[in-house]
Amino acid sequence: MKLVLTAVRFFVGGLFIFSGLIKVNDPVGTAIKMEEYFEIFSLDIAGFFHYLVPFSLAISIFLVVIEVVLGVALLVNFKQNWTLKSLLVIIVFFTALTGFSAITNSVTDCGCFGDAIKLTPWESFIKDLVLLAMILFLYLSQHDIQSKSAEKRSFFIVSATLILSLGLALYAVAHLPFIDFRAYKVGNHIPTEMKPSEDFVYEYVMEKDGKEYRFENYPTDKSYQFVAMNHLNPEAAPKITDFGVWNDDGDFTAEVFTGNKLFVILYDVSKTNETSITDINTLIQALGDQIEVYALTASDGTTFETFQKKVNLAIPYYYTDATVLKTITRSNPGLWLLQDGTVKGKWHYNDVPNYGELLDLVQ
Incomplete structure (x- = not known):
């Protein structure tokens, strides 16, 4: 015992x-x-x-x-x-x-x-x-x-x-989690994470004369009645299914994955640490045109533009789902650096890097 x-x-x-x-x-x-x-x-x-x-x-x-x-x-x-x-x-x-x-x-x-x-x-x-x-x-x-x-x-x-x-x-x-278990972590290629890791495999459950049968391919015999379709390898599903970037002119998700881009994550500007924007603005000015900088937000356009004027954050912005932005980073604001869709760095607003550190990561 x-x-x-x-x-x-x-x-x-x-x-x-x-x-x-x-x-x-x-x-x-x-x-x-x-x-x-x-x-x-x-x-x-x-x-x-x-x-x-x-x-x-x-x-x-x-x-x-x-x-x-x-x-x-x-x-x-x-x-x-x-x-x-x-x-x-x-x-x-x-x-x-x-x-x-x-x-x-x-x-x-x-x-x-x-x-x-x-x-x-x-x-x-x-x-x-x-x-x-x-x-x-x-x-x-x-x-x-x-x-x-x-x-x-x-x-x-x-x-x-x-x-x-x-x-x-x-x-x-x-700061940020010591270990990042999410699909948006440093080193991951986001477009790859948005695709299945392998072809999906299905099983078709059919019924005929009171008996149940299972097929790899949908049977052509009309005497079978469809019962269910089972997904046999759900682990092959994409790790990311809800990432999207858009503005009033349309979808810009594909553009996110080209070149070097630094994103300022502001999923809710009403809850943003405004004092940290000073350091982020300093970084943006130092980068010049060496890295494109955009904001991603779930706030509405009018609210976000009012916030921009208040903190002098003069960068283009796009909309992204709030849950997605909270998954990308646990910081509001936070920084997310991509090179051709690969995550090169993530930073909390308490750890804003200098421009030299960013340039080294995308060389």
Whole structure:
């Protein structure tokens, strides 16, 4: 029995640490997911959830840090009763979120493992139900009592974990994720990411005389009745399906992938850090005509042009979907450098590079 308890404890603790660290890497991404949940809850459950949207980042940081801390606390047996009660509260919260997503299909990715591992709503819900059962099992079976020296040691480990996790999360917010798991990361060729990695393979399910048949090609025999068409290699689907750039004159997506281009990402100018535009303007002036500079925004034209005049950002602008821009960079504003469609660099507004650094990247 003790061996089973130890195995379950290490599995649950390890999973919480793994999940938490992936999200500590990108708290802004978790905040975006929390905003999505709150907006949907405000429409489907209760309006007050809308008032939580401005606090999404703070809630995100708390949740990702506490995941790591509780995972470590469980591994080192720190205050077992308190730790398991806290884990129960957290897992009930997550189970409610993923259960709602699975039943309503309103949020197609829970963000449980950030952008590193994608789970369907039902996979996420089942995962949380299993974890809930395991944590409840540990709670009902708890029995270990630490010695004074062991308790001091575990307190030090948990405290250090809290400080380190919080520091990493705050650093990731003030800069960019340490590891970029998204399709728009440095080194990726965006046009390639927008295409299937291989030809799609389908299976046609047909019915005849009460029996079900499966074909690689659609049968020409009219006596078969169509039942379903299954996609056998969904992993071949494009990593990017929603990238587009346009203005009032038409679509300019193809032009984005030619030559050297620096994009100033401003997905919502009402939430933009305006003071950072000074450094961005300095960079633009230093570049001259050596690299084309454009703005990408999800704000409407009138609002964006008013913003341009306010901060003296005299560059052409295009529209792009807000969710896409938030996926490209976790910074508003942020910088995104492309060379013939290949991502050469990404920067947070706190890390605006000098023009020499940019020119070196596109030589």
